[in-house]
Amino acid sequence: MLIQFTVSNFLSFDETETFSMAAGKTRKYSERIFSDKKLKLTKCAVILGANASGKSNLVSAFQFMQNMVLHGLPRGFSNKYYRLNPEKKNAPSDFEIKILCDSKVFTYGFSIILSTGSILKEYLYGHSNSDSQKVLFERDTTMETFVVGQYFKRPNTITKLNNYGEDSANDQEMLFLSIINKNKGKMFSDFPELQVLRNVFEWFALKLNISFPDSILTGYPYFTDSNLEEIADLLNALGTGISELKVVELPVEVIKSKIPDELYNKIVSDLEKANARIRSDEDSRPRIMARSYKEFYTFEIDADNNVAITTIEFSHEKEAVYFDLNEESDGTARLLDLIEILFKISDNRIFVIDEIDRCLHPAMTVKVIELFLEMAQKRNTQLIITSHESRLLAADFLRNDEICFVNKNKHGASIINPLEKYQLRADKKVYTALFEGMLDAIPVFNEHKLKSIINQ
Numbered sequence: 001m002l003i004q005f006t007v008s009n010f011l012s013f014d015e016t017e018t019f020s021m022a023a024g025k026t027r028k029y030s031e032r033i034f035s036d037k038k039l040k041l042t043k044c045a046v047i048l049g050a051n052a053s054g055k056s057n058l059v060s061a062f063q064f065m066q067n068m069v070l071h072g073l074p075r076g077f078s079n080k081y082y083r084l085n086p087e088k089k090n091a092p093s094d095f096e097i098k099i100l101c102d103s104k105v106f107t108y109g110f111s112i113i114l115s116t117g118s119i120l121k122e123y124l125y126g127h128s129n130s131d132s133q134k135v136l137f138e139r140d141t142t143m144e145t146f147v148v149g150q151y152f153k154r155p156n157t158i159t160k161l162n163n164y165g166e167d168s169a170n171d172q173e174m175l176f177l178s179i180i181n182k183n184k185g186k187m188f189s190d191f192p193e194l195q196v197l198r199n200v201f202e203w204f205a206l207k208l209n210i211s212f213p214d215s216i217l218t219g220y221p222y223f224t225d226s227n228l229e230e231i232a233d234l235l236n237a238l239g240t241g242i243s244e245l246k247v248v249e250l251p252v253e254v255i256k257s258k259i260p261d262e263l264y265n266k267i268v269s270d271l272e273k274a275n276a277r278i279r280s281d282e283d284s285r286p287r288i289m290a291r292s293y294k295e296f297y298t299f300e301i302d303a304d305n306n307v308a309i310t311t312i313e314f315s316h317e318k319e320a321v322y323f324d325l326n327e328e329s330d331g332t333a334r335l336l337d338l339i340e341i342l343f344k345i346s347d348n349r350i351f352v353i354d355e356i357d358r359c360l361h362p363a364m365t366v367k368v369i370e371l372f373l374e375m376a377q378k379r380n381t382q383l384i385i386t387s388h389e390s391r392l393l394a395a396d397f398l399r400n401d402e403i404c405f406v407n408k409n410k411h412g413a414s415i416i417n418p419l420e421k422y423q424l425r426a427d428k429k430v431y432t433a434l435f436e437g438m439l440d441a442i443p444v445f446n447e448h449k450l451k452s453i454i455n456q
Contacts, residue, residue, distance in 0.1 A: 001034060001041055001100040002350050002382055009093040010064065011057040014082045014413035016094065019058065021045060021382065024401035024420050032376040039100065042402050043376040045384045046392055049406040050443045054414025055386040058406060059354040062210055065095045068110070069177055069204045073117050081114045084412050089115045102199045110175060118172040124200065126151050136196065137165060137176065144170045157193040177201055209351045211337070213358040222343045223312060234339060238367065240332050244315040246322065255297060255309050259290065267299050268307055275301045294326045294333050334359040341372055347379040356385040365389045370397055393430045403430065407440045
């Protein structure tokens with residue numbers, strides 16, 4: 001579970017801004033609040049704001065931190081500092097996340113000078129039920145120090161971690177959390193106390209899912225983990241007209257003609273490696289899903305050790321005519337990207353979706369969120385979305401602590417404002433307050449200038 005995320009000096013964010021999933025005091029819809037001892041978290045956050053307010057930049061900040069942990073510096077990192085202030089070019093950018101992982105609370109963060117790609121500091125803390133904080137490790141590359149804290153008790157564990165840490169004390173290119181999780185399987189089995197470092201790393205790899213308007217969540221894994229009839233029933237109930245799904249096998253030659261040889265060979269190579277690791281289990285075969293706009297394919301090694309490629313076709317209203325995804329509407333394709341959040345496979349995961357309403361009818365957007373909130377009563381899935389769809393407020397099914405705004409201050413920097421910060425009267429509707437300009441979350445037009453332009 002995500003507790004909070006903090007960022008500074010990144011894209012349109014200047015000073016430190018914090019996004020929180022902590023539940024407020026409202027009692028409305030309390031049945032869908034995650035509660036563990038003193039920790040109470042919302043399972044949904046709807047982020048609204050005017051165009052260019054910085055909503056997508058907040059999602060980009062999540063993605064940047066995830067990429068840093070899993071893959072290292074992403075392409076184009078050097079100009080992602082807050083460029084409206086030239087002095088920020090050589091100032092550190094800070095990223096910090098507080099999470100519930102393996103039933104324990106951790107805070108992980110790092111500082112980096114983006115213009116040079118130089119990591120300055122990195123740390124990982126654990127938190128007890130009494131809110132006390134214990135250091136797992138702290139790293140300062142400018143001082144070339146690495147400190148193992150009091151979280152670990154076994155002397156051999158501390159020695160092992162120190163050895164790895166001292167070797168990376170001055171490494172400004174890679175995060176230690178990344179280094180310690182590369183090809184260290186035996187170390188984690190030999191030193192079980194260090195497994196906590198893998199758990200935090202895997203939170204970024206397996207739990208956090210980030211999607212932009214031109215990307216998907218996780219590649220349709222629900223097609224293999226869910227019943228096709230269940231998926232078809234949901235799509236039909238949502239008014240798509242789809243009544244049936246079926247898996248069809250495609251000739252390898254057809255797929256090779258659609259994707260680059262380099263990509264095809266990499267998919268097959270990765271598949272063969274994965275298959276070799278589990279060859280002893282005949283009932284378990286690895287799958288790799290390749291997805292592009294309105295096309296997706298599942299690659300699998302069949303019983304004869306040949307590559308088998310399948311896709312899904314759709315039938316409408318009981319007609320025995322099947323269509324592939326390329327023939328479906330943009331709205332249906334977008335819905336297929338999103339409905340994963342409504343299935344059991346989504347349990348214990350965090351979905352961050354930018355512009356969830358792209359290509360969807362406003363009523364569909366509202367319905368999908370409504371269904372998610374109903375599902376959230378039974379599962380510990382978190383959904384964080386950006387949207388322009390103000391009808392989400394008019395529907396009145398959101399708690400106040402599930403609504404957040406991203407606005408620009410007078411200097412052009414993005415700031416994060418939870419709805420609860422505005423202290424609206426109890427009888428004041430959020431939807432009304434939005435269009436009355438009380439929430440600073442709608443475009444501000446220069447009517448005089450607009451009229452002078454169109455009258456030229």
